[in-house]
Amino acid sequence: MNRSVLASAVAITALAAGMASAQTLQEVQERGVLNCGVNTGLAGFAAPDANGEWEGFDVALCRAVAAAVLGDPSAVEFVSLTGKTRFTALAGGEIDMLSRNTTWTFTRDNDLKFEFTGINYYDGQGFLTRRDLGVSSATELDGATICIQTGTTTELNLADFFRANNMNYDPVPIETNAEALQQYNAGACDVYTTDASGLAASRATFENPNDHVILPEIISKEPLGPVVRHGDNEWGDIVRWTLNALIAAEEYGVTSANIDELAQGTDNPEVNRLLGTEGNFGEVLGLEPEWAVNAIKAEGNYGEIFERYIGESTPIGLARGLNAQWTDGGLMYSPPFR
Numbered sequence: 001m002n003r004s005v006l007a008s009a010v011a012i013t014a015l016a017a018g019m020a021s022a023q024t025l026q027e028v029q030e031r032g033v034l035n036c037g038v039n040t041g042l043a044g045f046a047a048p049d050a051n052g053e054w055e056g057f058d059v060a061l062c063r064a065v066a067a068a069v070l071g072d073p074s075a076v077e078f079v080s081l082t083g084k085t086r087f088t089a090l091a092g093g094e095i096d097m098l099s100r101n102t103t104w105t106f107t108r109d110n111d112l113k114f115e116f117t118g119i120n121y122y123d124g125q126g127f128l129t130r131r132d133l134g135v136s137s138a139t140e141l142d143g144a145t146i147c148i149q150t151g152t153t154t155e156l157n158l159a160d161f162f163r164a165n166n167m168n169y170d171p172v173p174i175e176t177n178a179e180a181l182q183q184y185n186a187g188a189c190d191v192y193t194t195d196a197s198g199l200a201a202s203r204a205t206f207e208n209p210n211d212h213v214i215l216p217e218i219i220s221k222e223p224l225g226p227v228v229r230h231g232d233n234e235w236g237d238i239v240r241w242t243l244n245a246l247i248a249a250e251e252y253g254v255t256s257a258n259i260d261e262l263a264q265g266t267d268n269p270e271v272n273r274l275l276g277t278e279g280n281f282g283e284v285l286g287l288e289p290e291w292a293v294n295a296i297k298a299e300g301n302y303g304e305i306f307e308r309y310i311g312e313s314t315p316i317g318l319a320r321g322l323n324a325q326w327t328d329g330g331l332m333y334s335p336p337f338r
């Protein structure tokens with residue numbers, strides 16, 4: 001399906017969902033479950049664990065929103081979606097929010113009529129290839145066979161990069177990360193290209209990760225974040241401020257270990273407003289006073305979630321880099337709880 005056909009399919013479904021979409025909070029509360037769209041399986045970001053329970057960096061955000069809205073981080077129905085199906089599922093009301101390595105772009109925001117409620121991971125597109133091919137730069141990939149996920153920004157950036165560098169490539173279109181890895185490992189493509197975080201996550205699952213290299217070039221900006229439908233600002237605000245609460249909690253030193261104590265009241269008014277002992281921020285959002293306490297208790301603050309699922313001590317081994325707090329030279333920056 002080309003982009004304009006996809007855009008009109010999404011627009012028609014969005015119209016059909018119509019006014020009903022302005023009631024997401026009420027629907028979630030009545031249902032007692034948050035329908036959260038995630039990917040079909042990407043280690044560290046969203047994948048079922050040994051017991052079939054979904055876990056990961058993107059899953060943790062679904063759980064935080066469920067905890068903020070319903071007081072229960074386990075009240076989530078995870079809907080696994082491919083690069084293509086994620087937007088129709090959101091527009092059609094099958095999910096209440098999307099938390100799936102999704103890049104904030106002009107087209108998705110304005111043409112597909114979605115609302116990005118923040119950025120939970122600053123990423124960029126990279127290239128993975130077998131070390132024995134002896135390639136050390138993406139500018140040496142002329143004529144390469146490249147596995148590429150359809151319905152993604154990856155597809156479009158790749159075309160731009162090769163055109164700008166006057167090179168050709170042979171695309172091998174695939175629908176899911178699992179399919180990409182199968183094709184790549186079977187030698188059907190020389191190169192796999194996607195978000196650099198996705199490459200690190202995929203390489204960590206290989207038998208011999210060191211037989212594969214991630215090339216130095218990052219060819220795009222991929223600001224990844226949670227997405228909701230246009231037109232339901234109250235719901236968008238809840239998702240936006242839940243993410244902000246996790247980010248602010250890290251900045252203020254609110255952790256899973258000390259939150260019960262800090263939620264009794266502290267000397268810091270901003271922490272008190274965040275945790276609901278001063279002000280009425282929960283009420284303003286249509287939630288309980290302890291909405292943010294519940295969100296943070298679900299899986300910890302932003303930094304705890306990052307370290308647990310994708311950080312340097314995990315097999316995925318991602319450095320905080322741009323995703324460090326602004327106070328540590330990164331871009332993670334919550335607007336004030338004031």
Ligand SMILES: N[C@@H](CCC(=O)N[C@@H](CS)C(=O)NCC(=O)O)C(=O)O
Nearest residue numbers: 039040041102103152153176177198
């Ligand atoms: N950020 C890009 C790419 C997102 C994407 O689909 N990434 C793949 C490769 S890391 C993924 O998450 N796959 C998981 C799956 O197949 O379900 C976008 O929004 O278009």
